[in-house]
Amino acid sequence: MGGLLEGKTILVTGIITDSSIAFHAAAIAQEQGARVIITGIPERLRLIDRIAKRLPQEVPPAIGLDVTNEDDLAALTEKLRELAPEGIDGALHSIAFAPRSIMGPGSLPFLEGPGPDVAKSFEISAWSYASLARAVLPVMNEGGSLVGMDFDPRVAMPYYNWMGVSKAALESVNRYVAREVGAAKKVRSNLIAAGPIKTLAAKAIAGTATDDAKQLVQLDQYWDGASPIGWDGNDPRAVGKSIVALLSDWLPATTGSIIYVDGGASHNMWFPENMSLS
Secondary structure (H helix, E strand, O other): OOOOOOOOEEEEOOOOOOOOHHHHHHHHHHHOOOEEEEEEOHHHHHHHHHHHOOOOOOOOOOEEOOOOOHHHHHHHHHHHHHHOOOOEEEEEEOOOOOOOOOOOOOOOOHHHOOHHHHHHHHHHHHHHHHHHHHHHHHHEEEEEEEEEEEOOOOOOOOOOHHHHHHHHHHHHHHHHHHHHHHHHHOOEEEEEEEOOOOOHHHHHHHOOOHHHHHHHHHHHHHHHHHOOOOOOOOOOHHHHHHHHHHHOOOOOOOOOEEEEEOOOHHHOOOOOOOOOOO
């Protein structure tokens, strides 16, 4: 019996290290039969190609992609035509960024976030989902799947600040993308709202100082306690498997949606047993 992605070609963006959710999604996609093509930040391509050698199977050299650069987006379309003349069947958008001024320890108070920095966060973290969809749609096979990475923005999280706003925008962008790509080629578009995973991005949010690192530990403890089934921030494969499921043909009528892969914590308020509400 073949895997969930047997015979499919999948584009994966966002690999930075082998702890990246994108890395584990690519690995699981390969385990499930997919041929994987990756992109990388242009100035880090050599590093990303070295990281990619740790995947179960060899992949072509990473395609340089700055999602804010129209030349890179146009070149991506042509490179995919070259690497996958039969077309691609899915793409993972795992890209987000916010300047230090508006996210993480030492950032400015929320109300003082500089407009240009907020705009940059929105452009890379939300608008780029639409720009990637535009770039891959010409080479996407009918019935394909787009998947983006979300982090539940319904509450104001410590340190997350304007990135939380960008993620809220991403959720709206996803709905519009779903309408466009669905009408064009019956392509589905969905987001995975993952719980906190110990990636490079998470460390950037929490910082490295003792007090900041303690905040990340507390978040992990809260999330595990709030999850009815438990949550392991050291297990990115749980999220990777859900990404692969969305990229497969097994959710053919799901689009414009947000799939929560967080152990149920975001839907279950939790208090420590020794905490009194009286």
